[in-house]
Amino acid sequence: MRLRVRFSKTGKIRFIGHRDVARVAERAVRRVGLPVAYSEGFSPRMRMSFGLALPTGYESDGEYVELPLIDGAMLEANARDGVGSDVAAAGPAIVCRSGTHVPCGDEPDLDAPSYCTLAAALSEALPVGMEVSCAVLTDGSGQSLQAAVRTCGWRFDIVGLAEAAATKAVADLLAAGTVVTERVHKGETVSSDVRPSVELLQVVGSSNRGAELSAVLSATPRVVRPSELVPALAPEHDMGIARRTHQWTCGAAGRAEPAVPSRCAQRQKETLSG
Amino acid sequence: MQRPRVDSNLTSWLLAYPDTYEIGLPNQGLQILYELLNERPDATAERAYAPWIDLEAEMRAHRLPLFSVDTHRAAGEFDVIAFNLSAELVFTNVLNCIDLAGVPVRSAQRSDADPLIGAGGHCAFNPEPLADFVDFFVVGDGEEVVGEITDVVGAWKRSGKRAGTREGLLRDLAGIEGTYVPSMYEVSYDGAQLVEVTPRYPDVPPLVAKRTVADLADWPYPRRQLVPVTEVVHDRLSVEVFRGCTRGCRFCQAGMITRPVRERPAAQVREMVSAGLERSGYDEVSLMSLSTADYSGIAELVRDTVTAGAGGGAATDPSRISVSLPSLRVDAFTVDVAAQVSRARRTGLTFAPEAGSWRLRQIINKLITEEDLYSAVRSAYSQGWHRMKLYFLTGLPSEMDPDTEAIAHLAQSCARIGQEYTKRASVTVSLGGFVPKPHTPFQWFGQNPPDELARKVRLVRSALGRNRRVQLKWHDPAASTAEGIASRGDRRVGAAIEYVWRKGGTFQEWSERFDLTLWEEAMAACGLDLDWYVHRHRGEHEMLPWDHIGAGLHRDFLWQDWQDALAGHGLPDCRWTPCYDCGACTEYGIEHIVASPVAPNGGSQGTGQDLATGHVVPVELRPRQLAGAGAPAGGGA
Numbered sequence: 048m049r050l051r052v053r054f055s056k057t058g059k060i061r062f063i064g065h066r067d068v069a070r071v072a073e074r075a076v077r078r079v080g081l082p083v084a085y086s087e088g089f090s091p092r093m094r095m096s097f098g099l100a101l102p103t104g105y106e107s108d109g110e111y112v113e114l115p116l117i118d119g120a121m122l123e124a125n126a127r128d129g130v131g132s133d134v135a136a137a138g139p140a141i142v143c144r145s146g147t148h149v150p151c152g153d154e155p156d157l158d159a160p161s162y163c164t165l166a167a168a169l170s171e172a173l174p175v176g177m178e179v180s181c182a183v184l185t186d187g188s189g190q191s192l193q194a195a196v197r198t199c200g201w202r203f204d205i206v207g208l209a210e211a212a213a214t215k216a217v218a219d220l221l222a223a224g225t226v227v228t229e230r231v232h233k234g235e236t237v238s239s240d241v242r243p244s245v246e247l248l249q250v251v252g253s254s255n256r257g258a259e260l261s262a263v264l265s266a267t268p269r270v271v272r273p274s275e276l277v278p279a280l281a282p283e284h285d286m287g288i289a290r291r292t293h294q295w296t297c298g299a300a301g302r303a304e305p306a307v308p309s310r311c312a313q314r315q316k317e318t319l320s321g
Numbered sequence: 322m323q324r325p326r327v328d329s330n331l332t333s334w335l336l337a338y339p340d341t342y343e344i345g346l347p348n349q350g351l352q353i354l355y356e357l358l359n360e361r362p363d364a365t366a367e368r369a370y371a372p373w374i375d376l377e378a379e380m381r382a383h384r385l386p387l388f389s390v391d392t393h394r395a396a397g398e399f400d401v402i403a404f405n406l407s408a409e410l411v412f413t414n415v416l417n418c419i420d421l422a423g424v425p426v427r428s429a430q431r432s433d434a435d436p437l438i439g440a441g442g443h444c445a446f447n448p449e450p451l452a453d454f455v456d457f458f459v460v461g462d463g464e465e466v467v468g469e470i471t472d473v474v475g476a477w478k479r480s481g482k483r484a485g486t487r488e489g490l491l492r493d494l495a496g497i498e499g500t501y502v503p504s505m506y507e508v509s510y511d512g513a514q515l516v517e518v519t520p521r522y523p524d525v526p527p528l529v530a531k532r533t534v535a536d537l538a539d540w541p542y543p544r545r546q547l548v549p550v551t552e553v554v555h556d557r558l559s560v561e562v563f564r565g566c567t568r569g570c571r572f573c574q575a576g577m578i579t580r581p582v583r584e585r586p587a588a589q590v591r592e593m594v595s596a597g598l599e600r601s602g603y604d605e606v607s608l609m610s611l612s613t614a615d616y617s618g619i620a621e622l623v624r625d626t627v628t629a630g631a632g633g634g635a636a637t638d639p640s641r642i643s644v645s646l647p648s649l650r651v652d653a654f655t656v657d658v659a660a661q662v663s664r665a666r667r668t669g670l671t672f673a674p675e676a677g678s679w680r681l682r683q684i685i686n687k688l689i690t691e692e693d694l695y696s697a698v699r700s701a702y703s704q705g706w707h708r709m710k711l712y713f714l715t716g717l718p719s720e721m722d723p724d725t726e727a728i729a730h731l732a733q734s735c736a737r738i739g740q741e742y743t744k745r746a747s748v749t750v751s752l753g754g755f756v757p758k759p760h761t762p763f764q765w766f767g768q769n770p771p772d773e774l775a776r777k778v779r780l781v782r783s784a785l786g787r788n789r790r791v792q793l794k795w796h797d798p799a800a801s802t803a804e805g806i807a808s809r810g811d812r813r814v815g816a817a818i819e820y821v822w823r824k825g826g827t828f829q830e831w832s833e834r835f836d837l838t839l840w841e842e843a844m845a846a847c848g849l850d851l852d853w854y855v856h857r858h859r860g861e862h863e864m865l866p867w868d869h870i871g872a873g874l875h876r877d878f879l880w881q882d883w884q885d886a887l888a889g890h891g892l893p894d895c896r897w898t899p900c901y902d903c904g905a906c907t908e909y910g911i912e913h914i915v916a917s918p919v920a921p922n923g924g925s926q927g928t929g930q931d932l933a934t935g936h937v938v939p940v941e942l943r944p945r946q947l948a949g950a951g952a953p954a955g956g957g958a
Contacts, residue, residue: 063550063551071550074548074602074603077604078602090667
């Protein structure tokens with residue numbers, strides 16, 4: 048079984064890079080004592096795989112890490128005496144060093160009671176600004192997240208740009224056949240047409256810095272970042288803060304999320320902070 | 322996450338490390354004080370690190386002062402800014418940080434409202450080069466004295482820091498044992514020669530004796546080691562297993578100034594390791610000391626730590642917890658220890674023979690034989706290591722070319738042993754230029770000039786020939802010269818340090834930033850003779866700039882040990898053999914705390930191992946009573 052964990056990265060912690068996030072996540076797993084599998088060989092490492100790397104400095108509500116669990120990590124149904132009948136009823140449970148934790152279940156009924164304690168336990172073990180919104184079990188079949196993610200949802204603002212000006216700029220960009228912008232890749236300036244990557248772009252309001260936009264940008268063949276749109280939208284302005292809201296996969300019914308944040312994590316967090 | 326309290330009623334310390342965050346964060350001394358101060362109801366402590374040059378430029382352009390990483394509080398708002406001095410080449414960064422804090426760099430120009438500038442750490446044992454810039458130094462272990470200073474500063478703060486009271490405060494601080502306030506002393510010279518350092522008031526002590534905590538068991542710190550979210554050096558849990566070292570290596574300042582040996586009880590070490598790993602999420606723990614393989618029962622400790630990481634499984638199970646052992650003595654590193662360490666991910670392995678020939682190792686009292694080294698190396702290769710690092714010094718007293726060339730011979734032999742076990746065997750030789758340090762028997766020795774050090778590096782390089790199994794790395798000989806200026810400099814050298822700083826010479830520890838010509842220019846501009854300070858041998862009766870700072874060691878013990886060194890006489894390790902009265906214990910009424918009465922592995926140095934086997938010159942271990950006869954009581958420093 049695998050655990051698929053969705054987490055956020057907001058505030059000051061957005062300045063740490065992808066490799067640092069991996070190290071932080073690894074330490075959090077060990078702090079909780081989650082029974083994650085290690086690689087074989089001379090230098091065993093914790094096995095973990097992430098979704099698409101987030102540019103350093105960007106915030107996110109939709110980061111993912113997948114953690115394969117060791118055999119025997121799940122609590123057998125007949126061994127649940129003493130865990131509590133509520134937990135037992137809630138479905139599978141994972142035996143961690145810090146206690147037995149329940150992952151998020153499929154809870155179509157938003158008013159149903161939830162017993163997920165894993166998301167909260169992981170959030171507690173992560174630095175301020177990184178919160179786990181969902182931790183679900185998957186059977187581990189299918190594509191890796193990196194391959195499965197097709198588009199990303201973004202929110203970003205443009206410093207000092209008025210909403211009306213932003214609205215016109217967005218309309219112009221969407222009407223254009225090609226939008227060539229430059230970016231620096233491996234020390235060289237590369238120009239490319241980003242227009243085909245823009246699936247959705249709209250002004251959603253204003254932040255305290257300037258116009259706020261929402262976008263869905265494709266992640267294949269390469270991840271296009273919101274910052275690449277800003278020179279085309281408002282060449283005189285800088286981007287403020289960008290936040291990834293979603294990593295979308297392509298399901299049978301169209302766009303889908305690898306894991307949907309459940310309300311249980313928030314509920315647990317409230318309990319803990321209270 | 323730990324967040325210090327911000328409350329203007331609390332006596333506030335900004336603990337500053339004068340190098341980058343990546344280098345400074347793991348520093349254990351700073352973390353211990355950080356925790357102890359924050360545990361006090363009347364104090365708060367935050368941390369700051371030197372901003373790299375790009376950030377410094379931005380800060381100066383935007384008129385932003387140095388600030389704490391904890392709550393981004395401006396450095397100038399703290400009652401005390403205290404620097405950790407772990408190396409001499411950070412001195413210009415200390416000045417830069419004081420300036421960035423918005424505080425006058427010279428103590429004499431500070432007003433009552435300015436923060437007090439403090440400093441501690443090993444370089445505080447010769448505080449004179451920074452005497453004009455630092456208000457007070459702490460000499461020795463900081464655990465107890467930091468509280469006493471807080472009491473005095475706190476009382477002054479509560480009295481309102483009234484105009485004209487700073488002098489009185491400094492005088493009070495000078496009364497705290499182990500605290501040196503340079504402005505309370507007059508220094509006089511006769512020409513170039515230092516003749517006297519005299520207290521300005523009768524209540525100011527003529528000799529500032531270092532502080533020593535008697536028992537490490539009373540100080541299980543840090544309990545809550547800081548876990549950085551970005552990568553730093555030594556990114557692992559650290560647990561100090563003992564403090565002090567009496568192996569008696571004559572070049573080693575740390576081993577001289579931190580005596581006696583105080584082992585942490587094994588049960589406490591185990592508790593700190595398991596609690597620390599669980600809290601931090603680290604998968605690697607470093608068992609820290611000046612020579613960790615000397616810890617009583619080290620093999621059992623490593624075995625238990627690694628076994629706990631294997632989830633309490635069989636002793637042969639692979640472990641998720643790696644153990645790293647810094648500062649390994651080759652005569653104490655056994656197959657047993659190697660086997661235990663290698664059950665987890667193999668950490669880097671560094672051995673420090675320090676000198677290439679047995680003759681020279683006798684001079685420096687690093688009494689490990691070639692066989693000791695080879696058997697340690699064999700232990701490591703046989704347990705699966707492919708590469709190791711050998712650390713050597715060059716420019717040691719009486720070093721001759723055959724001694725230097727012997728470094729290549731040792732390294733090649735180690736690589737050859739490795740090839741018996743693996744085709745990938747390789748050895749890295751790390752070669753440092755020797756800088757004589759205060760409070761050591763070599764404090765009288767004239768340092769090798771940079772061209773001589775460079776010649777010796779070339780000697781090793783050519784003796785190695787084209788050996789792809791041995792890689793040579795060396796420390797810039799020019800940097801050793803600058804380090805030499807600050808290492809044994811007196812109060813006058815401060816002007817040169819200020820000059821280098823004003824010319825932009827920050828981060829001199831970093832090779833890309835280091836520039837010897839700047840130091841030469843500074844010495845000339847200040848009318849100071851670089852040769853006189855660095856390359857000159859000192860005489861027995863010359864007053865040394867740190868003679869008023871007491872490390873516990875009798876001055877005539879050090880002089881006798883210097884004479885013994887030149888005569889090639891070894892000195893045993895007093896933790897397992899009778900006391901030779903260096904002064905470190907007797908002056909303080911304290912003793913070694915060592916669980917095992919014998920050296921690990923029956924190691925050398927007066928513990929029965931036949932040191933003469935296979936060598937040209939047998940070492941002579943003389944009873945110390947003869948060597949130090951006639952030492953007057955209280956003759957320390």
